[in-house]
Every structure is written in C-alpha cells, then in structure tokens.
Amino acid sequence: MEELSQQVNDLLQSRRYDPDILIDLERYVEAQCLEGAYDGDANLACLKLYQFYPEKTNFSIVSKILLKALAALPSSDFISCLYLLGEKTQREVPVATVISWADALESGNFVDFWNSLQNNKDIIKGLPGIEDSFREFMLAVISRTYFRIHLSVLQKLLCLSQDDLIRFLNKHGMTNITNDILQFPSTEENQPRPKTIGEQLPLRKVLESLSNYSIHS
Amino acid sequence: MNGLVEDSRSSSWKKNSRTDSNMLNSSDLSDRDADVHFVVPESVQQFLSYFRQKFREGNVSEVHTLYETSFNRYSERYFKTTSWPNPEIAAKYVDNDEVFLLFYKELYYRHIYSRLQPTLAQRVEAWDNYCDLFNFILNDGIVDFDLPPSWLWDITDEFIYQFETWCHYRNRLKNKTEEELAYLKDNEHIWNVNFLLQYLHAMVNKSNICPWLLNGNEPVGSSDPDDDDFDYSTIPVYRFLGYFSIIGLLRVHCLLGDYKLALMVLQPLDFDDNTALFTRVTACYISLYYYMTFAFLMLRRYEDAVRVLGSTLLHIGRIKQHHTRSYQYEQIHKRTDQMLALLAISLVFSSQNVDESVNSMLREKFGDKMTRMRQGEESVFEELFIYACPKFVSPCSPDYDRPMDRHMEASYLQTKTFMREVRQRLAVPEVKSFLSLYTSIELCKLAQFMETTEEIFRSFLLCFKHKTFVFCGSPGQAPAEGSFVCCAPVSFFVDNDVVRVMDTKTESKFGEYFLQHIGKLQEFIQILEQKKKSSTSTE
The missing domain is CATH 1.25.40.250 (ARM repeat; domain 1)
Known part of the structure; x- marks a missing residue:
C-alpha cells in the first residue's frame, strides 16, 4: 500500500x-x-x-x-x-x-441512513469496515450532543444490537454505563459551563491601525 | 506546492497547441478585409511607434502610463466600436518588431473581447497568440525587457478570462453553423483546459517563484544568466508572471469546482507580508481574495470566509478612492459587491460579527436579504449565490452531435450542490432560535413546540452539532490549513431526555474601543492642525 x-x-x-x-x-x-x-x-x-x-x-x-x-x-x-x-x-x-x-x-x-443502507447493501460490497467508519463519525457527533443517553436510543442511531453496541462502545473507551444509560466522557461541549467569547485582537491589527497615525511633535 | 506544479519539459504539446487558423472559413475573417481599408489616424501611428520605442528602452514607468492611460484614451477616442489596427497593419509603425507585436496582439484581441463580439476566428487567433507569447517567454531565452506588473497581471487574467468565455461559447451549440461545429470538433486543442493548466504551471516552474517565496522573497540562485544556478526569479517579468500564474491557478480551479486544490496552490503565499506581490496590483489583490473566500464558502468554511472577507472589504474601502478614474473601477466595484454578498451568506452560518463599518455596508445592500435568509428562505440564498459566484465552466467539449445549449450546466451544478448544503444547514438557525429561549427543557416538549416528532427533533440536534463543528484556519496559517473547532451560536447538550442550554458570555471589546478612540483623536488633531495652518497662512 x-x-x-x-x-x-x-x-x-x-x-x-x-x-x-x-x-x-x-x-x-x-x-x-x-x-x-x-x-x-x-x-x-x-x-x-x-x-x-x-x-x-x-x-x-x-x-x-x-x-x-x-x-x-x-x-x-x-x-x-x-x-x-x-x-x-x-x-x-x-x-x-x-x-x-x-x-x-x-x-x-441516522435512522433513515441505516434503513437505506440495509436496502442497498450491494453498494458497500468491497468496502469492508466502512459501516464502522460511519458509526465512528456518528458517535463523535452524538458524544458532542449528549452527556447521557439511553442505550435504546443509541442502539437505533448506530443500528447495532445491544451486545454489538456494548462491544463497539468498549472499543472506543466508553464504558460508563448505569441502568442502561451511557455517560460520555466530559468534553467542552457537554458540560454546563458558560461559553465566553473573548475579544480577538491580533497585534497586527493594532500595528496596522497605529501605523496610520504619525506622531506630531 | 507538492504535486501541483508540473514539469512541462516535454514540448510535444507546445507544438500541438498551435493552430493553423487558415483552416477557418474565410467568411469569418471578413472583418479583417474591412480593416485593410481603414486608415490609421496619424496620432495612433505615432502612439504605436512611441509605445514600442519605450517598450524597447525598458522604460517601465513610461510604459506603465502608456499601457494604463494612453492606450485606453486612444481606445475611447478612435476604437470605441471597432478594433485597433490589425497587427499586420500595425507592424508597419513598429518596425516589424515581432516581440512587441506579440504584446500588441494580446492588447488587440483583449480590446475586441471587451468592446466587440469576438468571432470564432478571432478567438482562435487570440489563443494562438497566447501560445506564441508564452512559448516566447518560456522557451526563447531570457526576456530582456521589463514590463509593469499591472500589464503582466492583465495578461494572465485575460488568458483565463478568454478560456472562460471559450468554454461558454463552445457549449452554446444551437446557433452554430455546420462549419463552425465541424471546426470545433476537429480542434479540441484550442483553449484546451489541459494546455491552459500546463502553461500556468510551466510559468510557475520557470519563474522559480515558489523557492523565491519560501526563501523570504529572495532568489535562491544567482542573478547572472551565465551561472549554472541562474535563477529566473531574479528577473521581475518572470517573478511577476510566475506569481500571478499561481493566482491564475486559484481562479481556474475555482471555475472547475475544485476548491480544495484551489486553496492548496496558495500554499507558498505569505498573507502577512505587507509588501507581498499581490498588493502591487489592485485587480490581483481583489481576484486573490475573491476566489479564496469563495473557495472557503464552498468548502463550508464560513468562519474563515467571514474573517477574511471582513478585513478584505475594509481594505478595499480604503484603497477604492485611488481608483475612481481607473479603467478597473467598475470591475473593482462589482467584485466588492459580490464579496459583500458572499459575506452576507457566510454570516448567516457563522457565529461571528464583522466590523461596524462593514456591517453598515451590509445592512444597506443586503439588510433585507439577510433577514430573509435567517428566516430560512431558500430562494434568497440561491439568488445571492448566483449573483456572487464566478462563471463556472465545463472543461470538456460538448456532444457536437446533439446541438444543445449547455453553457449554463456547470453553473447549475455548482448552485445545486451549494443549495444542498444550505438546505441541510437550515435546521441550525431554526434550532438556535428555539434553544435560546430556554435554559433547560424536556426534549419531547421542545419537539412539540417545533411541531415535529421526538425522533426528528433528535436528528435536528445532531445536525446542529455536526454543522457547527467546522474547519477553521487562522491568520498565520496557509489557506488550506486549519483544524476543527466548535463554532455554535448557542451551546447546549442533552442529558438523557432534557436539553440544557448554556449562556454565552461576550466580553467587552476594550481593544477595539481604544483603537476607535485613538482614531477619533487623531482625526480631531488633524482638523485642529489644518485650522491652525490655514489661520497662520491667512495672517
């Protein structure tokens, strides 16, 4: 390769x-x-x-x-x-x-996506492992959307049986499951922290503005 | 510029690219016969002779004036509705100077393109002349004259413009004669996209511009043509042509819909450099930023588009006043409006704000349209996009056996794909407006408010998170580089069945405030000083 x-x-x-x-x-x-x-x-x-x-x-x-x-x-x-x-x-x-x-x-x-994919399986023939690649993308989006999610919801979204789901989650280091509810590792996006938008003033801009002015004596 | 610069030392295509225009039907050339009877005014004769003299003397500043001002003045006065003297006639007044005539011909055809409707024969001859001109620069030793950068830019830009019009011309088959169709079919090499790209790449390679740029705007090799490591970038004509060809490639790739490659060719450019070569010619500056930000928009890098368009439009606002009488003024004006439209679209999908002065321009021009886009009116996106986009081309030849007009196909396809993205993204502003009303609410309730099912609402939220996770560059980075960041206009997460929305705090912009007031103070001082001066002078 x-x-x-x-x-x-x-x-x-x-x-x-x-x-x-x-x-x-x-x-x-x-x-x-x-x-x-x-x-x-x-x-x-x-x-x-x-x-x-x-x-x-x-x-x-x-x-x-x-x-x-x-x-x-x-x-x-x-x-x-x-x-x-x-x-x-x-x-x-x-x-x-x-x-x-x-x-x-x-x-x-995601549910519609899996439905259509199941009906057209021949298209992904010759691409082993592509379904899991899609799931990885989905999981990334889900983990930025949810802090905790019920496994039944997740199962539908990822189109996996309960056992396969647990295996898939384990593979990606997501093991915090209580009462059929998965808690994602905390990220900036799934924590109740207010977001602050700071001022972004690059030095270049300051220099640019100041260089337009001449200093008079 | 890994992989983007081709080695074109094999010269077979150069020979093939030249056409024999005698193959064309003579009726196409009828306007030429009319030309023969045209008496060239004496002042034009003198102008041509003087122009050539200064060209040969290498008097760049005089040539610059002749090119930018005098040529246009003569065009306006004598050739408003006709072409300039045919090169064969013009040859008499310039001592049959073949090199000068190459450049004169370029001007001659460019004038036809801008004022008249070029015939098939003229399009072909213009192409042939570009081949001759570029082959001369690339292969016939080192050019020993200097030209103003604006002229070199115009040559590169016009070359691509004529390619663009050729692609449209070739795809309009309905009103073509049998003869024209047969000619087009047999002459695939004329204005061929492959040759066009190869000329641009060859120019970039020959000029050695990339090493020059990477070496901090210094040639890598020697400036002595006799040295083994002679470096073409030491000669301004090559340096500028190479540099402008990079920006030409950006444009061509945008016209073809290859936006990733378009940004990748810009890799060696330094945007932080106030003396960068693109700042030398305003038209080049505008073209660079227009196509670059357009590529951002198409690659859904709205944050980058807003950031770059915001500062570009401010800059253009400052330099525009110097161009009010320039022949490029209208072009600058139109591009500015197009960029403003690109900014309007990008802002709808971005979490940023722009400078107040740009914002007021936006409100004035597209205020109503922006409101409608924010409300999700698809047709407004499409309308603005069609207004602001370049003239896309289909690079391949049409099916000559099925005479249809397909010149709009490329445009239609790009618009369709862009609108597909817009449609997917429309959930974002909608979800945002609902979410910002709450701090914590059950998912099923919110779904009810949005008049949809819980399952569909969950997909809206996923879509929101996906679409607000964007690829973003920063000022110091090359245009193709960047990383993914979350740029959501509202922050939220779902905890099992409850949506929790977080506040966004915006810090006061102290820096900007101070800069504004420093500016005001300066203006004030200037006024005072003027008053002081005028009062002392009257005394």
Whole structure:
C-alpha cells in the first residue's frame, strides 16, 4: 500500500492531468477500499480527470470514492467530490444513492441512513469496515450532543444490537454505563459551563491601525 | 506546492497547441478585409511607434502610463466600436518588431473581447497568440525587457478570462453553423483546459517563484544568466508572471469546482507580508481574495470566509478612492459587491460579527436579504449565490452531435450542490432560535413546540452539532490549513431526555474601543492642525 501511495503521489506530481494515469488512480482507490486506508487528495485528482474526460468515467469507482469521502466526515471531502461530478454521473444509480445517504447522514437522520443502507447493501460490497467508519463519525457527533443517553436510543442511531453496541462502545473507551444509560466522557461541549467569547485582537491589527497615525511633535 | 506544479519539459504539446487558423472559413475573417481599408489616424501611428520605442528602452514607468492611460484614451477616442489596427497593419509603425507585436496582439484581441463580439476566428487567433507569447517567454531565452506588473497581471487574467468565455461559447451549440461545429470538433486543442493548466504551471516552474517565496522573497540562485544556478526569479517579468500564474491557478480551479486544490496552490503565499506581490496590483489583490473566500464558502468554511472577507472589504474601502478614474473601477466595484454578498451568506452560518463599518455596508445592500435568509428562505440564498459566484465552466467539449445549449450546466451544478448544503444547514438557525429561549427543557416538549416528532427533533440536534463543528484556519496559517473547532451560536447538550442550554458570555471589546478612540483623536488633531495652518497662512 505504501509503495502504491508513493507511486501515485509521484504520478500526480508529474502528470496530474494525464488521462493515462487513471488506471493507477483507480487501482489506488480499490486498494484504499480493501485496506481501510484513505487518500482524499488522490481521489479528487481521479474525479478531476473524469471531469476532463467524461467518457472515461467509471461509475463504480466514483461511488467508492464518494463512500470513502463520506466515511471521512466531518471533513469537507464529500462535498468537494460532489462539486466535480457532472449531471449524468450524479444521476447514475449507485452514485445517486450514495448522495442521498450523505443527505441523511449530514442532516442527523441516522435512522433513515441505516434503513437505506440495509436496502442497498450491494453498494458497500468491497468496502469492508466502512459501516464502522460511519458509526465512528456518528458517535463523535452524538458524544458532542449528549452527556447521557439511553442505550435504546443509541442502539437505533448506530443500528447495532445491544451486545454489538456494548462491544463497539468498549472499543472506543466508553464504558460508563448505569441502568442502561451511557455517560460520555466530559468534553467542552457537554458540560454546563458558560461559553465566553473573548475579544480577538491580533497585534497586527493594532500595528496596522497605529501605523496610520504619525506622531506630531 | 507538492504535486501541483508540473514539469512541462516535454514540448510535444507546445507544438500541438498551435493552430493553423487558415483552416477557418474565410467568411469569418471578413472583418479583417474591412480593416485593410481603414486608415490609421496619424496620432495612433505615432502612439504605436512611441509605445514600442519605450517598450524597447525598458522604460517601465513610461510604459506603465502608456499601457494604463494612453492606450485606453486612444481606445475611447478612435476604437470605441471597432478594433485597433490589425497587427499586420500595425507592424508597419513598429518596425516589424515581432516581440512587441506579440504584446500588441494580446492588447488587440483583449480590446475586441471587451468592446466587440469576438468571432470564432478571432478567438482562435487570440489563443494562438497566447501560445506564441508564452512559448516566447518560456522557451526563447531570457526576456530582456521589463514590463509593469499591472500589464503582466492583465495578461494572465485575460488568458483565463478568454478560456472562460471559450468554454461558454463552445457549449452554446444551437446557433452554430455546420462549419463552425465541424471546426470545433476537429480542434479540441484550442483553449484546451489541459494546455491552459500546463502553461500556468510551466510559468510557475520557470519563474522559480515558489523557492523565491519560501526563501523570504529572495532568489535562491544567482542573478547572472551565465551561472549554472541562474535563477529566473531574479528577473521581475518572470517573478511577476510566475506569481500571478499561481493566482491564475486559484481562479481556474475555482471555475472547475475544485476548491480544495484551489486553496492548496496558495500554499507558498505569505498573507502577512505587507509588501507581498499581490498588493502591487489592485485587480490581483481583489481576484486573490475573491476566489479564496469563495473557495472557503464552498468548502463550508464560513468562519474563515467571514474573517477574511471582513478585513478584505475594509481594505478595499480604503484603497477604492485611488481608483475612481481607473479603467478597473467598475470591475473593482462589482467584485466588492459580490464579496459583500458572499459575506452576507457566510454570516448567516457563522457565529461571528464583522466590523461596524462593514456591517453598515451590509445592512444597506443586503439588510433585507439577510433577514430573509435567517428566516430560512431558500430562494434568497440561491439568488445571492448566483449573483456572487464566478462563471463556472465545463472543461470538456460538448456532444457536437446533439446541438444543445449547455453553457449554463456547470453553473447549475455548482448552485445545486451549494443549495444542498444550505438546505441541510437550515435546521441550525431554526434550532438556535428555539434553544435560546430556554435554559433547560424536556426534549419531547421542545419537539412539540417545533411541531415535529421526538425522533426528528433528535436528528435536528445532531445536525446542529455536526454543522457547527467546522474547519477553521487562522491568520498565520496557509489557506488550506486549519483544524476543527466548535463554532455554535448557542451551546447546549442533552442529558438523557432534557436539553440544557448554556449562556454565552461576550466580553467587552476594550481593544477595539481604544483603537476607535485613538482614531477619533487623531482625526480631531488633524482638523485642529489644518485650522491652525490655514489661520497662520491667512495672517
């Protein structure tokens, strides 16, 4: 994988807009899917070549790139990918479905997201572990929203059976459970502390303003 | 600039990129024949000859005046509705100076683009001239003349502008003749996005501008062309062209919708440097900040957009008065309004405030629109976005066998994706307005107030937390860098079934207050001194 990553990096430095490197970029996408690695910039370069040479578009690769970008939330990778897709690509079946997943996921409709995913399992075939990547993103959002949450609510949000949920939480160091209620580790956001917005006055601004005035004797 | 600068030493594409415009139908060239009968006024003849003389002498300040002022004055007087003398005719007055003619031709076509409707032949010739011009600068030894930075900026900027119009022109197939369609189909290399990018990259590479920037605005190598480590950045023409090409790349990537790459090309620029090269040409300054903040907006970095737009608009307000008579005034004015619109959109999704003087400009221009956006009116977002966005392009050629007008497609797609984000985000201001009414309330009650189910309300809260966790840069960082921070307009958390809302305290802004008053005092002192002066002079 490292070797491939280096190779792709070299190609992007010397021949970023050359359609002949698509084969390598696509191979790299497949490898990322299988091995749980991620290189958003290389994947964007691949989409850009599809933008320049639409006839070379491989829709299955596009949907894989989108899924990987979706799993990289909260980064803006997914929307960055979307800006590069032509109308025709956006309408193509696996791609359109993945875009609708993004809508659900980013609007906090985790339950809808899982429902749609269960009905279209074939789309995530070839991406082992991607479901857990989505869960990790969800858990991060949930832990910033909740201080304590009932396991039954969490189960629905993460689409896990009770046993799997406990295992998943353990894996992420969340073990503080009493009476089926999970308490998240405390963060800035889930504690009753008033937030203060201080004044931000960079030195540069002060200097800039003062340098406009000459001092008269 | 890892991976962004291409090595273009293989020169095959350079040869291919040149076209033979004789292949074009001669009817396209009819306006040229008319040109032959046009008598060039004597003063224009003299102007051209003088212009060329100063160009050859390397008298930059005089060339600057001729370029910025005289050329426009002559355009206004003699060539308001016609083109300047055809380069073949103009050649007579400039001693057939081929190098000068390369630059003259660039002006000639630029004038056609700005005042007339360029024909297919003219578009192609303009492209060919850019190829010749750039190949000359890149490959024909070291240029031995100097040009004012504003001219070099205009060349780079116009090159991209003409590419932009070409992409639109090529995608409007409905009113094209069979001949034109056939020509377009056979000449994919003209204004090809790949060649465009390669020229810009080649310029960045050749100029050695990145090492120059990283070395604290100093060349790394020697300034002696005979030395092995001769450094092109020691020559102003290359240095400026390389630098402006970086900003050109920012623009091209924005037009293509590749905002991440757009910000990444800016990596070597120093924004804290008051003498940075982008400050030398106002149009360049504005272009840089417009496209950079636009990329922020598209990458949903609203906090950064507000921060940078706020200070940029203040700066433009200060320098604008020096440009009231400049040919660029209108362009500056329009871009300022567009940036103000970008700021209006960003502010709706940001937790920050802007400087009072910028705020009053906003209220005056978009006050009503901002209120409506805050109330969640989608159409206002779309309207402002379409007003403020650049003219996106589809880089690939259309399907010539299905003659349709698809020049708006790129714009439509970018707007659609932007609006998708807006729609997802609209829950944020709504949730905020409900939450700020309470300090502690049961989830199911709040859901009732918002006329929704508890489950959907929970998803609103998750959406709120997700959308207010934003990627944020800081003034000292490169535009592509930053980290995630929570920028929520209201802080809350859910404790099992109860929502607890925290107060936000805003500290008084003492620093700002003092700065304002120091400013007022200074103004006051100045007035007093003027009074003193005028009273002593009358005595």
